[in-house]
Amino acid sequence: MSFEKLFSPIKLRELELKNRVVMSAMGTHESSESEDGKGVTDKLIAYHVARAKGGCGLNTVEVSSVDAASAPSGFLSIADDKYIPGFRRLNDAVHEAGGKTCLQLWQGGLAVASDQTVQILLPDDMPLSAEYTVPAITEERLYSVIDAFKAAAARAVEAGFDCLEFHCAHNYLPHSMLSGGLNHRTDDWGGSFENRKRFPLACIRAIREKMPEGMPLLMRIDCHDDMLDGGLTVDDVIEFCRDAKEAGVDVLNISRGNIVSAATVYEVAPVDIPKGFNVEDAARIRRETGMITMPCGRINTPEFAEQILEDGKADLVVMARAQLADPDFCNKAKDGRLGEIKYCIGCNQGCYDYFVTSLSNPAVKHITCMRNPALLEEKAAALKPGTKSKKVLIIGGGIAGIEAVLDLKKTGNEPVIYEKSGSLGGQFVLAGVAPGKRDFSYAAEKAVANVADQGIEVHLNTEAGPELIEEMKPDAVIISAGSVPIVPDIAGSNSESVIESHDLLSGREVQGQSAVVIGGGLVGFECAQYLASKGITVNILEMKSEVLTELGQLRQITANFALSEMPITVHKDTTCKAVETGRVVALQGEKEVSFEADIVVMAVGTKSAETAAFQDACQKLGIPAYVIGDAKKAPGMALDAIHDAYHAVLEINQ
CATH class of the missing domain: 3.20.20.70 (Aldolase class I)
Incomplete structure (x- = not known):
């Protein structure tokens, strides 16, 4: 156009x-x-x-x-x-x-x-x-x-x-x-x-x-x-x-x-x-x-x-x-x-x-932006080419890894990205599956297309190991390996009706009229929205007294709007005890309660992927290594992951 x-x-x-x-x-x-x-x-x-x-x-x-x-x-x-x-x-x-x-x-x-x-x-x-x-x-x-x-x-x-x-x-x-x-x-x-x-x-x-x-x-x-x-x-x-x-x-x-x-x-x-x-x-x-x-x-x-x-x-x-x-x-x-x-x-x-x-925290000087870490730091944090072009290995193709390779390419480096799944984008793409969140997957799709347009070397369906670092001997390594789901110790958690949140948002087929989502964080809520959009009645079970604590004020308001319009009910202070055929048994205080469940979604959180072997390999070879995003701290916010990537590139270019 x-x-x-x-x-x-x-x-x-x-x-x-x-x-x-x-x-x-x-x-x-x-x-x-x-x-x-x-x-x-x-x-x-x-x-x-x-x-x-x-x-x-x-x-x-x-x-x-x-x-x-x-x-x-x-x-x-x-x-x-x-x-x-x-x-x-x-x-x-x-x-x-x-x-x-x-x-x-x-x-x-x-x-x-x-x-x-x-x-x-x-x-x-x-x-x-x-x-x-x-x-x-x-x-x-x-x-x-x-x-x-x-x-x-x-x-x-x-x-x-x-x-x-x-x-x-x-x-x-x-x-x-x-x-x-x-x-x-x-x-x-x-x-x-x-x-x-x-x-x-x-x-x-x-x-x-x-x-x-x-x-x-x-x-x-x-x-x-x-x-x-x-x-x-x-x-x-x-x-x-x-x-x-x-x-x-x-x-x-x-x-x-x-x-x-x-x-x-x-x-x-x-x-x-x-x-x-x-x-x-x-x-x-x-x-x-x-x-x-x-x-x-x-x-x-x-x-x-x-x-x-x-x-x-x-x-x-x-x-x-x-x-x-x-x-x-x-x-x-x-x-x-x-x-x-x-x-x-x-x-x-x-x-x-x-x-x-x-307005209340003097340590926060001004606004920033998830997509633009240099906002209001246009001079101090401007991307600039380094004194020489460097070969940089990026392990993990989520949004932080994508932003890193694009910024590296823009500043004259030779980035190579390895992703163990069959596509780039990671959780940014998954977030876009929930109703009303299309902007997330759209932004990821455009960034992925830009990686291709820039001619950046990409290896999909390839799980990188420490030996790759030893073989390639890059000038720097950015480890954006992400996180892995936490598997709770709940009776029946391995039954056929149970699905992990990322699998659900990745498009796995589900059938049924009722669902229980275990976990009241953002991913759990997005899973509930996704299921409710298909006409499935959803109960969210959260063991803490609050849900969606990682969201800011305005997105919490829109979450409440969605709850009032969709067949989703939130149960706080509710701990899942067991998954049984057609239902989930839980405790609310001392009281045992049960919820109908043709589908059970595990969304209790994530933990950082193991990166010690990568870091050890880099240390052995004297190669600078940067652990970013969920690989550094999980669960994390996309803003922090992208900012980590940006500042890693700034250091590499020094």
């Missing part, structure tokens, strides 16, 4: 973008490393420059506080003139790299509570504890925030931004004042929809007043409210957007979500949420307002983006995490190098989960 629509220019007022791809604002927490925790850093500049060089049409710089008293640490601020030079440096660097910039103007409402030193501004009183209630924002303070948006816009213009974005979504103060599900005031700023529109429209007019006539103003807006009684409907949003257009907004960035309910899952939607879930609402809003519109939300392939534009459902497309995973996404897509793209899979491990952790 040529993606002619995606890579065609578009004009917004007097600003011309070279293509229709927009990187929307994403919190990085990198500003925490600045002098006061709220400024631009060299790493943030390098991060944006990399995406501009990678061909992005418009870089949106993350949420930037407009109001000093409510500006939290770890988030950018433009609430004072002292921040202008940092933003100017960023703009100059991005412009030199051929990019365009947008600044997202933000007042965070409840979201600033991560910093206990700043003010929380809310439409209504909110009890935080028995001792303290956050008082509703006063009318005087509302006017001061409007003035703060105006002053911030003037600073952003002075700093050299090409356009600005007003954030009116995600529970932040403008959205909270607009939504009847969040604003229950009885004064002139609440009650009727006309009253609730007053604050965000006043902010828009204030911003527009300080912008040059030819500079476009974008607005991030929720297409509707989820899980909020009395919240915004699509009809409400269309009416408000028409008013916003009259007040000076040019482009609508259609989003969704709030942080006071499970709808927070739609803000940084994980793999379990359907792709492009905002597209249809965005298309209707575009049609009924006549405004330039761009949807966000799980648009991670150029083919899908092109189709949205070709179908006339949007004018631009937000592809944000796609460019966290691969800063060269746009250039690769435009050039037709689709196999080389590292696709975002919506795992949320590095972006959202790291961001949340960074």
Whole structure:
């Protein structure tokens, strides 16, 4: 595909973008490393420059506080003139790299509570504890925030931004004042929809007043409210957007979500949420307002983006995490190098989960990405060729091994990979078997195809041993042998009805109406989803008091969504005692219980494969050896495995 629509220019007022791809604002927490925790850093500049060089049409710089008293640490601020030079440096660097910039103007409402030193501004009183209630924002303070948006816009213009974005979504103060599900005031700023529109429209007019006539103003807006009684409907949003257009907004960035309910899952939607879930609402809003519109939300392939534009459902497309995973996404897509793209899979491990952790753990400085270990380390951890080409043996063809061979080849080395099974991809492919997880197997398939395209030497159905190292005498060895399933000591565990989790997800035929999955971790849950999608009733037995503990907050929410929609029941504090014909016997405390089971799936966990012989052979020959992923620690996260592989390559190239 040529993606002619995606890579065609578009004009917004007097600003011309070279293509229709927009990187929307994403919190990085990198500003925490600045002098006061709220400024631009060299790493943030390098991060944006990399995406501009990678061909992005418009870089949106993350949420930037407009109001000093409510500006939290770890988030950018433009609430004072002292921040202008940092933003100017960023703009100059991005412009030199051929990019365009947008600044997202933000007042965070409840979201600033991560910093206990700043003010929380809310439409209504909110009890935080028995001792303290956050008082509703006063009318005087509302006017001061409007003035703060105006002053911030003037600073952003002075700093050299090409356009600005007003954030009116995600529970932040403008959205909270607009939504009847969040604003229950009885004064002139609440009650009727006309009253609730007053604050965000006043902010828009204030911003527009300080912008040059030819500079476009974008607005991030929720297409509707989820899980909020009395919240915004699509009809409400269309009416408000028409008013916003009259007040000076040019482009609508259609989003969704709030942080006071499970709808927070739609803000940084994980793999379990359907792709492009905002597209249809965005298309209707575009049609009924006549405004330039761009949807966000799980648009991670150029083919899908092109189709949205070709179908006339949007004018631009937000592809944000796609460019966290691969800063060269746009250039690769435009050039037709689709196999080389590292696709975002919506795992949320590095972006959202790291961001949340960074708010309370000083050791976590900024976000990262499973697919891109150099995220926000573009200079310090850039892949570079070594002083000479090295022959490197990779033992194990899971996703970490694949990433290692591709990075080695990219930097001028000669990698050789040995995989004992008949295909590459490992557990990444298996994860994609579960309903809604296709992005995992898709990313693995593309990476495997790229291995072939690059002409890398691959040996399948070949179990490497220490003698191979002695025979080959490579310059380095990466041991990514993975893990093996733990076999529990349960009576009847070798009966015909029992199947190991990896065998099930590899496509082994199963028959029956009922199943028991022993183990409530991620793999057990994926097995349960896979079986339930075939109409099989599933009971998950977990001996601990919690399940899915390895998942972050948002994927736990989507897991609960799935549990409510599929014939799956979770039994915590339940220990399997025996597998018998047609049933599983278990203990819940002192009580013996049984569950019907035509199929029993063992998913109790894994342990690292034996690697001592490989390491001994390397030590004997003086060959550097790197044990990565599950072979180092099992069970592990895919993010850690890929990061292990990346850093092994960095060391090999030194």
